[in-house]
Amino acid sequence: xxxxxxxxxxEQDILDTLKIGLEPQFxxxxxxxxxxxxxxxxxxxxxxxxxxxxMDHMSDGFDTAKTLKSNPETKNIPVILLTGVNDHYDYRxxxxxxxxxxxxxxxxxxxxxxLIREMEALLSACSH
Amino acid sequence: MDSPVKEGTIxxxxxxxxxxxxxxxxxxxxxxxxxxxxxxDLPERVGFSVTSFHTGEAFLEQVDLxxxxxxxxxxxxxxxxxxxxxxxxxxxxxxxxxxxMITAYGTxxxxxxxxKLGAFDFVPKPFTPRELRxxxxxxxxxxxxxxxxxxxxxxxxxxxxxxxxxVSHELKSPINAIEGYLDIMKAQRLGAGISEYAAMVDxxxxxxxxxRKLIVDLMDLTRLESGQKVRHVQELDLVxxxxxxxxxxxxxxxxxxxxxxxxxxxxxxxxADPTELTMxxxxxxxxxxxxxxxxxxxxxxxxxxxxxxxxxxxxxxxGLSDDDQKRLFQEFSRIKNEQTRDIEGSGLxxxxxxxxxxxxxxxxxxxxxxxxxxTFTVTLSRGN
Numbered sequence: 001x002x003x004x005x006x007x008x009x010x011e012q013d014i015l016d017t018l019k020i021g022l023e024p025q026f027x028x029x030x031x032x033x034x035x036x037x038x039x040x041x042x043x044x045x046x047x048x049x050x051x052x053x054x055m056d057h058m059s060d061g062f063d064t065a066k067t068l069k070s071n072p073e074t075k076n077i078p079v080i081l082l083t084g085v086n087d088h089y090d091y092r093x094x095x096x097x098x099x100x101x102x103x104x105x106x107x108x109x110x111x112x113x114x115l116i117r118e119m120e121a122l123l124s125a126c127s128h
Numbered sequence: 129m130d131s132p133v134k135e136g137t138i139x140x141x142x143x144x145x146x147x148x149x150x151x152x153x154x155x156x157x158x159x160x161x162x163x164x165x166x167x168x169d170l171p172e173r174v175g176f177s178v179t180s181f182h183t184g185e186a187f188l189e190q191v192d193l194x195x196x197x198x199x200x201x202x203x204x205x206x207x208x209x210x211x212x213x214x215x216x217x218x219x220x221x222x223x224x225x226x227x228x229m230i231t232a233y234g235t236x237x238x239x240x241x242x243x244k245l246g247a248f249d250f251v252p253k254p255f256t257p258r259e260l261r262x263x264x265x266x267x268x269x270x271x272x273x274x275x276x277x278x279x280x281x282x283x284x285x286x287x288x289x290x291x292x293x294x295v296s297h298e299l300k301s302p303i304n305a306i307e308g309y310l311d312i313m314k315a316q317r318l319g320a321g322i323s324e325y326a327a328m329v330d331x332x333x334x335x336x337x338x339x340r341k342l343i344v345d346l347m348d349l350t351r352l353e354s355g356q357k358v359r360h361v362q363e364l365d366l367v368x369x370x371x372x373x374x375x376x377x378x379x380x381x382x383x384x385x386x387x388x389x390x391x392x393x394x395x396x397x398x399x400a401d402p403t404e405l406t407m408x409x410x411x412x413x414x415x416x417x418x419x420x421x422x423x424x425x426x427x428x429x430x431x432x433x434x435x436x437x438x439x440x441x442x443x444x445x446x447g448l449s450d451d452d453q454k455r456l457f458q459e460f461s462r463i464k465n466e467q468t469r470d471i472e473g474s475g476l477x478x479x480x481x482x483x484x485x486x487x488x489x490x491x492x493x494x495x496x497x498x499x500x501x502x503t504f505t506v507t508l509s510r511g512n
Contacts, residue, residue, distance in 0.1 A: 010469060011301065013331060017308030020317055032469060056464035084300070109304040111311070 002027045003123060004044075008037040008051035008061065009082070018050070021112025026119075034064030041074055048119055050080045052108070053091045062091050069099060078122040079103045082110060102126060138164055138175045141268065145180045146187045146214070147203035147230060152253065153180035156201065159257035165268050174268050184209035188217065196225060199267055201251070203230040204238060212238065215245035226267050230255075294460045298342055298475070302335035338472050345476040348407070349459075352483040359401045359487075361511075366396040366405060366437060370430060373409035377417050385423045392430035396437050399511030404484050411477045412441040412504050418471050419445040419502070436490075437510055442503040448496040456494060457482055481506065 004027040009015050015030045022028050029046065031037045033055055040046070049068070053061040065081055068074045083091050083105055092105050102125075104118055143160060145153050157178040165174040179197070181187040185208050190196075204211035211229060218225060228249045229242045239250055248270065251263045309328045318324040351357040370392065381388060416426045424444040431438040446467045448456065455461045460475040462468070478492070485492045488508035496502035 010464065011305065012470065013305035013308065013335065016331075017305065017312060020312050033466070056469075084297075109307060 003047040004029065005119065006031060006037065006040055006046035006049045006051075008032070008034070008049065008055075008064075010052065010055040010060075014052070018112060018115070022116065022119075025116060034060040034067075037064050038067065041068070041077070045074075046077065048078050048080070048123055050082065050115065050119070052082045052084075054084065059089070059091075062089075062094070065099070065103070069103075076102065076126070078126050080115070080118060080122065081105050082108050084108045138173045140175045140177050141198035141271075143176045143178050143199045143201065143264075144187065144190075144197040145178065145201040146182075146184060146206075146211070147180070147201070148182050148206045149203075150180075150182065152203075152230075153182070155257075156180075156260055159260050160264065163261060165261075165265050167269065167272075170269070170272060172272050174272075176264075183207070184211070184214045187214065191218075191221075191223065196223065198226065198271065199264065200225045200227045201230060202227055202247075204235075204242075205232065212241055212245065215242060215247060219245050226271055228263050228267055291459070295342070295346065298460065299339060302339050305335050306332045334472070338474075341472075342474040342476070345474040345480060349476050349480050349483065352480065352487075360403070361399060361401050363397065363399055364402055364405075366398055366400075366430065367392060367394065369402060369405045370409050370428070370439075373406060373413055374428070376410065377413045380414075380417050381426070384417065384420060386417060386420055387423075387425045389425065389427045391428070393432060396430060396432045397510070397512070398437060398508070400488065400508070404487065408439065408481060408484055408506055408508075411481045412439065412506065415477065415504070416441050416443040416445065418473070419443065419468070421445060424501075432510065435510055435512065436507050438505060438507045440503060440505045442501065444501040447498045447500045447502055448494070449498045452498075453494055453496055457492070 002025065005022060006029050007015055007018055007022070008031045009018075010032050012032070015032070019028045019030065029040055029044075031040045037049070037051060041049070049065075051061045051065060053059065053065075055061050061081060065079050068077065068079065079099075079102075081091065081103065084107070095103070095105070102122070104122060106115070106118060145156050147153050147156075157180060160176045160178050163176065166172075176199075181190075184206055188209070202211045202214060215227065218227075224246065227247045228251055229239070229247045231239060231250050231252050242250070248267055249263050251260055309325075309332050312318065313325050313328065348357075374388065374390075413426070413428070420426065420443050426444075427440075427442040429438070429440040429442075431440070448463060452463045455463070457478050459479045461478075462473060462475040482492050485506055485508060488511070490506060490508040492504070492506050494502055494504050
C-alpha cells in the first residue's frame, strides 16, 4: 500500500508540480496554509508531511510544525520542512530537540527525486 | 555626533577649550554654557557642555584615553606644546576633530599652516562672545550637514539592499514554478502527447507575465523616484482618460460580471501628464476588479473643486483588515490570505500611486472593511 504524504505550500504551482512528481509513489494530499494542514491532519493522518516553513509571508509553516510536534497525537509524524534563502529567519537553528531526528530541513527548490529519497529515508527510519 | 536627534530637543555637543589663559577659558565657557544654536533653515537645536584645559599636554592625555570632544577650541601659543603641534599630532594619528583656532592678531602664516593641518576656522583674540558664537555656529552647521550627508548615504545603501533582496525573492518564486513545470515536461511525466501539457504551459505564461509586470512596475517606480521620467505636463481633460481606463478593464470586469457605476462631470480640466493620470486610474480600477467578488460592483466618482480633483473608487470586494490597511502602501506589500492567494500582482501598484500623487501635491487614502469592500480615494491638484 502506498504511503500518504500531505504537501503544504501557499503556492498552487509548487503543490501541482510536486504532486505530479510524488504521485507514482505516494498518495498525495495538499493544503495551502498551516490551518489547512492541521485540518487535513485531523481528518486523516498522513504518513509524512512536506511543508514550506514560510507561507503568506509569515512563519506559518514553521509554527505549524512546532504545533504538530507538541501534540502527542501528531508528534511522531515525520516532517520535511522546505526553507528558502530569503526566509526571515534561519529556521534550522531555531529547531529544538522536538524536531530531530524525525524531521528534516531541505532547501528550495527541491527536485522531486531528491524529495522522494529524503522522504523514504525518513519513513524507513521511523518504522524502527 | 552620530545618531539622529528628535526634533525640538536640544542636542548637547561637547566643546573643549585648550588655552593657558584661565580668564579666556572662563569667559568662553560663560558665553557658551547656556547658549543654544538654532538655524533658520535646519530643525536642529544645539547646546554645549564646555570643558577647559590649560595645557596641550592635559588635552592630549584625554586623547590618549580615547576621549574626544565634538568641537575643539585651540590656542596656539602655550608654554608647553603649541596649538600647531597639537594639530600635527592629531593629523598624524588620523584623528579628525572640528577645530577652531584661537589666534593672536596678525599671524597669517600660522593660519595657513593650521588650515593645512585641518583647522576649520579662526577666532582672533581678544574675542567678544558674539564673535566666538558666530564661529561656533559655522562649525556646528558644518557638523550637522556632514552628519546628514552620511545618514543619507547609509539610508540609500539600505534601501537599495532591501529593494534588491525583495526583487530577487519575488522573482525566485515564478522561476522555481516554471522550472518545476519544465522538468515535468522534459521527463514526459504526463505522457508523450504535447496537448497533455497545455494547462502547464498556460501556467508558465501566467507566471512569466507576472515577472514582466514586476519589472515594468519596478521601472516605473524607480523612474518616478529618481525623477528620470520625462514628464509631458499639459492642459488636458481628465474625463477621457478615465473613460479610456474604464474601457481597458472592461473585459476583466465582464468576466466577473461586475456592475460599474459612474459619477463624474462632463469635463475636468487640469494641468497634468496624461500617462501619470492613466496610471492612477488603471491602478485604482484594476484593483477594484481583481479583489472584487463575482457579480460585485464598482463605484467610480470624480469630484472636482476649484483647485483640486478627487478620484474615488469603491468596490464590493474582499476588503482589508485594520492590520493590512496599515501595511498597504509599503513597497512589495501584498496582502496574503485565503482569498488573495491566487491573485497576481507585483505589489508595487500602490507605491507607484502614492509617488504619482506626490507629484500633484496629492493624497491617497483607503477606507476598508474586511469582507465588505474598500474605498480608495486619490486627490490631486488641478494645477490651475
